[in-house]
Amino acid sequence: MSYKIIVDSCGELTEEMKASSHFETASLQIEVAGQRIVDDETFDQAEFLKLVSASPECPKSSCPSPERYMEGYRCEEERVYAVTLSAELSGSYNSAVLGRDLYREEYGEKDIYVFNSRSASVGETLIAMKIQECEEKGMSFREVIDIVEAYIQEQDTYFVLETLDILRKNGRLTGVKAVVATVLNIKPVMGATDAGTICQLGQARGIKKALVKLVDEVIKKLENSKEKVLAISHCNCRERAEYVRDMLKERAQFKDVVILDTAGISSMYAADGGVIVVV
Template identity: 60%
Template sequence: MSYKIAIDSCGELLDEWKEDERIEAVPLTLMVGGESIIDDETFDQKDFLKKVAECPECPKSACPSPERYMKAYECDADHIYAVTLSSELSGSYNSAVLGKSLFLEDYPGKKIHVFNSKSASGGESLIAMKIIECENKNLSFEEVVSTVEEYIEEMSTFFVLENLETLRKNGRLSRVKALVASALKIKPVMGSTPEGTICQLDQARGMNKAIVKMVDHVAEKGINIPSKTVAITHCNCQERAKMLEEAIRTRLNPANVVVMDTAGVSSMYANDGGIIVAV
């Protein structure tokens, strides 16, 4: 059976997906000051980070419209899947679900399922990989949905921030705390809750120590890691990502590791130097 995956632009695309008609990125819109930036193939990470650093206001994002998702669903595929940001972080999931409902009014026979990743960035990428794996095994639509939903329930996402300015600008950290943390080189270790919200798990003085603590949390909370792929996404810090990949391979022995640079929405969340792990 043929399939299509529509993944919102917070999920990073593997290089081979960018030329694959079965995979479509549905872009969010980023707003920095008064400027709107479409998070598509034209996104310029370096220019975006510069604009964020210079803007006193917190950057924001706007989710794709239901109509945009409906456009993504318009295809000849037998099975159609959407993968979105956590519904606790964005309206993308609700938009994709509404788009599905509207689309099915005109095409009631189509099989469409929207996955709430309860994650972001590489977590969405892993879900798309799992869908492809299931489709390649010729599972039925219902079996794919069930298998992938179970996979999502086992997933965990972690990240470490180099730059605390986004947290400060969006009100999650006072200016005084941000200044003190920066002066003491304190780096928060963040993670996802089972519901898909964000929480602080730990902190450390210095980025390297924070990454070590993050790997500790991955080891503690990750389920069946030796049989799974680990996704590492980084915002403009390739060497740091390589160091993290080596630590994860050595300590946790996953089946595979993929390393990707963040696209627009993930760059906004992670900020310059941030790094994300999903498993």
Template identity: 60%
Template sequence: MEYKVLVDSCGELTEEMKESGIFTSVPLSILVENYHIVDDESFNQGEFIKIAKESKECPRSACPSPEQYMDLFKGEEKRVYVVTLSSNLSGSYNSANLAKQMYEEEDGEKEIHIFDSNSASVGETLIALKIRECEERGLDFAALVEAVESYIEEQHTYFVLEDLDTLRKNGRLTGIKLLVASALNIKPILGSTPEGTIQQLGQGRGINKALQGMVKKIIPEIKNSSSKILAISHCNCKERALQVKEMILKLTKVKEVIILDTRGISTMYASNGGIIVVI
């Protein structure tokens, strides 16, 4: 293999991606009370949701160490690409960059690039797939980096969550004045900024109204939809994800649709019932 793509575990991999030999998930970990949960193939979503619900403490995440990344840089591949969740939401990007510096000081033969997704979850998935597409088109390293960075700038991330506690308590909603009236069942519609922080785009009374409102925000933002992949991740609510897919496809055509259940870090932040849409 001439290249490989490392995706931190906030990004979900499809079964095809796992089997391809190109993509590797770099696990973050979750800390809650006495539990240290590694976000790898051993992650049990149902068990974690139960632990988090019963815990008086807010779950916290820990990013991969530079040493973890450095170990994965090794191998016969000439080019290594890394995709991390937004640097404004995690230290994963900085950790990967430090690993790159350390590796290049020791070796320096490989071409390595760290992509800050400015997103999370299936946003990372789509970026990883874009890297493979550019490699298969035969782009050289510099041209590929430029093309993928441009793709990241065009990407949009949207989400509606049942519970915002973990995001808020971990400081991920700083600067957002959310109108969350629990008695009225108000659900905010959230999205990414170009810098990879979180902004409020609207709200709806009840989850269904919020999801409908999210779809209305998504459609005008899609350019050249027939060439785009629509990616939806859900936390333990596949039927809800399928409903969102149908709502979007009634209004626009896309090249492909990917629906994935959230991995550990995305489960921690999205909480039970959360929906994330990236296109």
């Protein structure tokens, strides 16, 4: 059976995924400093970070339209999967579902399934990779859905950012009670709940101690690490990503390790210096 996997642009694609005909990106858009930036292969992270730094206004994002997803579903492939960032953080999931409904009204029934990642960034990447793995094993459409949904439930997301301002100003920290004293250089260690909302797991003074704390949090919950892929994304700070990777590899063995630079939407929310870990 032929298949296609559509990943909204909050999820980074590896070079192998970009080269594969099975993957497609549904681009979100960013507004900053009076400019509208499409989060696609033309995205320039360095230029974007300069714009954000110079702008007094907080950047904002908009999700792909239902029509964009509908066009993605209109293809020769018999099965189509969409992977979106957490439905609690964006309208991308609802847009993908509505796009599926519009497609069926217009063109009839087709095997289309939308996965709510309950994560973001490399969390979406790992889910897309899992879908491909299941498809390449020749599983039925229903088997792929069941296995990948179970995988999403087991997945854990962690991150440390230099600043939470963009998340806060865009209303993505609803329910996070702790107020971090930035004047004291306190860096929170954040995570995703099972529902896909953001929570605070701990904090430390300074980015380096916060990354150590992040690793502690990962190890605390980690099970069956030899069967899992460790994925790390970073916004303009590969050395930090490698530092986290090395600390984790000292304490656990993984099936594989993937390190990716954040794309547009992830760069917007992670901000310069942010590190995201999903396993």
